[in-house]
Each structure stands twice: as C-alpha cells, then as structure tokens.
Amino acid sequence: MSEHELKALRVRIDSLDEKILELISDRARCAEEVARVKMAALAEGEVPVFYRPEREAQVLKRVMERNKGPLSNEEMARLFREVMSSCLALENPLKVAYLGPEGTFTQAAAMKHFGHAVISKPMAAIDEVFREVVAGAVNFGVVPVENSTEGAVNHTLDSFLEHDMVICGEVELRIHHHLLIGDNTKTDSITRIYSHAQSLAQCRKWLDAHYPNVERIAVASNAEAAKRVKGEWNSAAIAGDMAAGLYGLERLAEKIEDRPDNATRFLIIGNQEVPPTGDDKTSVIVSMSNRPGALHELLVPFHDNGIDLTRIETRPSRSGKWTYVFFIDFIGHHRDPLIKGVLEQISQEAVALKVLGSYPKAVL
Numbered sequence: 430m431s432e433h434e435l436k437a438l439r440v441r442i443d444s445l446d447e448k449i450l451e452l453i454s455d456r457a458r459c460a461e462e463v464a465r466v467k468m469a470a471l472a473e474g475e476v477p478v479f480y481r482p483e484r485e486a487q488v489l490k491r492v493m494e495r496n497k498g499p500l501s502n503e504e505m506a507r508l509f510r511e512v513m514s515s516c517l518a519l520e521n522p523l524k525v526a527y528l529g530p531e532g533t534f535t536q537a538a539a540m541k542h543f544g545h546a547v548i549s550k551p552m553a554a555i556d557e558v559f560r561e562v563v564a565g566a567v568n569f570g571v572v573p574v575e576n577s578t579e580g581a582v583n584h585t586l587d588s589f590l591e592h593d594m595v596i597c598g599e600v601e602l603r604i605h606h607h608l609l610i611g612d613n614t615k616t617d618s619i620t621r622i623y624s625h626a627q628s629l630a631q632c633r634k635w636l637d638a639h640y641p642n643v644e645r646i647a648v649a650s651n652a653e654a655a656k657r658v659k660g661e662w663n664s665a666a667i668a669g670d671m672a673a674g675l676y677g678l679e680r681l682a683e684k685i686e687d688r689p690d691n692a693t694r695f696l697i698i699g700n701q702e703v704p705p706t707g708d709d710k711t712s713v714i715v716s717m718s719n720r721p722g723a724l725h726e727l728l729v730p731f732h733d734n735g736i737d738l739t740r741i742e743t744r745p746s747r748s749g750k751w752t753y754v755f756f757i758d759f760i761g762h763h764r765d766p767l768i769k770g771v772l773e774q775i776s777q778e779a780v781a782l783k784v785l786g787s788y789p790k791a792v793l
C-alpha cells in the first residue's frame with residue numbers, strides 16, 4: 430500500500446471519529462435528559478431508579494440484531510456496553526461489590542455486565558458480597574454460581590438461604606486458566622502450584638499429566654495465588670489473564686483447563702425487581718416435605734406447561750438433618766401468566782416457595 434493511500438484512509442478515519450464523538454456526546458446528553466425526566470416523575474419520598482437492566486438488555490440485543498459486520502456481534506455489543514456504562518455513570522455511577530480481590534474472574538464478570546464506568550468494591554468472601562448489598566453499601570453484588578466443569582458454587586446457594594436478595598441478572602464468562610510464573614521463578618524447580626480449589630479442579634487432568642508430583646495448594650482466590658508467586662522462586666500459580674496482568678506474571682503454559690468450553694455463570698444480586706423483557710429466566714427456591722414422590726410433584730407443573738428448566742440443584746436445608754431445598758432455574762418471568770399459574774400450583778404442594786428473581790437472559 431502506498432503512503433498516499435494510507436494517508437487518505439487516515440483522513441477518513443479522523444473524520445469518522447469526529448462524527449462518532451459527536452454522536453456519543455448526543456447520546457450521553459439524552460441519558461442526562463432521561464435522568465431529569467426520571468427525577469421529575471418521582472412521587473414524594475420515592476427513590477429514583479436510574480439503572481434499568483431490562484432496557485440495557487434490549488439495547489444490546491438490538492445492536493446485535495442490526496450489526497452487519499465486519500465486527501462480530503459480541504465485539505459490537507461490548508463497545509455499546511461501555512458506552513451505556515459511561516452514559517449511566519453520568520446519571521448516577523453504580524456501586525458494585527464482587528468476590529475479590531482485584532483480578533478475580535468475578536471482577537471480569539462484573540465488568541462484562543456493567544462496563545467499566547462503575548465504582549467497584551472487592552470483598553473477601555461471597556457472604557460479604559451479600560451483606561454489602563443487604564446493608565445498602567452498594568447497589569449490586571456479583572457472585573459466581575456455577576461452573577460448567579465443576580458444578581455448583583455452594584457458598585452462593587447457601588447465602589440465598591440466609592439473605593433476602595433479588596437476582597437482577599446473570600453473566601456467563603469463558604474461563605481460561607494459565608500456568609503463571611514470576612521473574613524469579615526457576616521453571617525446572619517448581620515444587621508447588623497455588624490456585625483456588627475450583628481452578629485446581631478445572632485443570633486436574635493437565636496437572637496430572639504435566640506436574641504429577643508437584644504440591645497443589647488451594648488458596649482463597651486465583652488473584653491471591655498470583656500474588657504469592659511474586660515472592661517465591663519455586664512456585665507457580667494457575668490464574669486467568671486479569672490476575673496475570675495485575676501481578677506482572679508470565680504464562681508458562683496457556684489455556685490449561687481440561688475442558689475447552691470451560692465457563693462460569695455469575696449472578697447479579699440487588700434489591701430491585703426487574704420487569705419482563707420477553708427473554709427472561711427465573712430462579713426459585715422450593716422446599717418440599719420429605720415424602721415419596723415430592724420431587725415428582727414439584728416437576729409435574731413445569732412439564733405440563735412446557736416450561737424449560739435450565740437447572741436444578743439440591744442443597745441441605747437449614748431446618749433439619751436430611752431435609753433438602755431445591756434451587757430451580759427456568760425460562761420465563763414470574764409475572765408471565767403461565768409462570769404465575771405454575772408457581773401457584775407448586776406453592777400448594779410445597780412447604781415453602783421463594784422467587785429469588787426474574788432477570789434478562791445473559792446477552793453477551
């Protein structure tokens with residue numbers, strides 16, 4: 430390509446950027462207007478709701494439907510995600526607590542869901558994320574709930590039994606693990622590998638094949654594992670890109686997870702009910718009395734009404750030994766008439782039924 434051609438293209442890009450800049454500013458001014466209208470419509474004592482996850486899901490879907498390339502739908506939606514995040518921050522920056530420390534996959538999930546224009550607060554444990562939301566210190570919390578290789582995150586499920594929370598959204602994140610080392614690591618003398626127990630489990634076969642005799646040490650988070658490696662010459666960590674970047678570690682081996690489609694699902698917890706978008710999921714907790722056929726009775730109304738169950742998980746209940754509660758996720762919103770009917774039917778048979786929330790299905 431000639432210098433001349435390159436110059437002409439750059440002039441074109443500069444002119445397009447100017448237009449994009451103007452359009453983004455117009456959009457931001459619109460969001461400011463939305464805030465003004467929302468404030469004006471408030472009844473006395475009413476608290477304004479600036480963040481509307483159902484609206485954001487619709488905006489992102491529309492972008493994906495209309496996108497004609499060459500950028501992929503996901504890439505385009507990611508850009509719009511950040512634009513919306515900045516526009517919302519003009520109205521009112523959200524405070525979001527997540528399972529920390531900095532550099533965890535939960536932080537990456539929080540950024541994927543809310544964009545980067547939020548005030549984020551790392552918490553040391555899942556339960557603390559719940560407490561922070563209950564106390565009103567933050568608007569939302571982000572916690573892991575299940576991994577496609579390792580299954581349920583029990584701490585999160587159990588926290589729902591203890592706190593009254595609304596699930597406002599879900600995020601799915603592809604999880605890639607790397608074997609990370611520091612500047613001082615002697616690669617032929619590695620005697621221990623640090624990581625979170627879930628990540629060690631997700632890389633079990635790879636570790637058996639490559640480091641069968643090296644001690645595996647479970648620590649509180651992948652970020653904590655990465656941090657430890659910095660000060661030791663004989664250790665390595667298993668963690669993701671964010672932790673590697675944060676602690677300046679090098680990848681000795683990349684994408685070492687046993688399953689190439691390894692993914693984790695995270696929940697957004699808050700106090701705000703989310704209206705239907707037409708493409709929603711609902712999560713409920715049900716406890717049944719301990720009698721033959723109880724689980725069958727619970728599932729029949731879903732089957733009879735053709736409702737798609739996406740997940741069912743059993744946890745010990747808090748009310749007695751060998752009694753259980755069921756966590757059930759299904760497609761639909763609890764305000765849909767069909768779903769309403771099913772939940773009424775179930776509550777007649779159940780000892781207790783609690784709707785944890787209805788929320789837009791993950792868009793990205």
Ligand SMILES: C=C(O[C@@H]1C=C(C(=O)O)C=C[C@H]1O)C(=O)O
Pocket residue numbers: 459460463479480481482484485488512513514516517520
């Ligand atoms: C602008 C609004 O407020 C927020 C910002 C949005 C945006 O930038 O598109 C969308 C939903 C809200 O979270 C709105 O309610 O439409």
